Amino acid sequence: MRVHGGASGGQLTSLVLALSCAQPLCASFSLGLETPLSTRQIIGGQELKLARNHERILTFDTKEFPLSELVADALKCKPDELDQLHTREPEEFTTERCKIRSGNANTRASLRRIELLRRGLTGAWKRSLQKRTWENEYLPRIVRDVVGREVMPEQERLIYQRSPMLRFHVAWPLAEDEAAYDCGVPPTGGRNPGTLAGLHTDADYGHPSGEVNFFLPVNPDTFGTNSLYVEGDAMRGDFEPFELKYGEIMLWNGNSCRHCSPRNISSRTRISFDFRVMPGSDWVDPPKKKGYFQLGGYYADALEERRK
8 A cells, every 4th residue: 555645725624643662652743644554464364454653655747846857967867877887987986996705606795796886876976066066956855845845844944864874785697507596685694795874773873762764765766675675663573675656755753763775686776865854843964073963964954945
């Protein structure tokens, strides 16, 4: 089941908010769904539906925010070629070398190529002028006009991650001799070769509990192992991939719900922005010059310009 945002202004003003994760999304702000996303689970031969209340799909105008074209320009390709970037050679983007010690000789060679390509694509994006356009123009507008309008309309401040990552989950389909590869989610062997992100929560890395996560792919669609796997509630273990199309953003709770990106064994590379927003009502100034998550450093206020 897919739940979309897009309520009218009057509906948003009266929106009642609540979350199902064991740890609340924010201290005083939360999101409610009249019809929650769900997953199916077989228990004792009976199929049960479990709510995934921390997830909601928002939409944005791809003409107003041409993010696919922006990223493609930075990588010198066409938008419809983004999910096929795994067919490019690492030397097109980097001269870096990479040592791989795990796996057999064939696996090491393939993994070395995948890791170098991922690093090269990431470096090309970080060096591009398009990255500045994303951070200085499109991102604060998406926070104000999409996130703020849809789920935080009463907030006087919208605290957001000012320089979020653009992630490249490079496709690495299974070879014929890899039939025994651990494709479980999460992988039972831990961080297996090809994993983009091992199993974790954002709280594990010290992120404030008030953050709300947003997953925005710029390739045509995300599904299966090319996506991000997230559990429906903290420690519930019912991992499912986000299934989105370009023009959609998934709101979710990465602070307490575990998530991971195992090896992408599909034939499509996934490229996505992952950013975080905190409602101003939940912001607490940390001790000055202490900690990484500072306003004016890691965070900015998307509504600051309007108050000037």
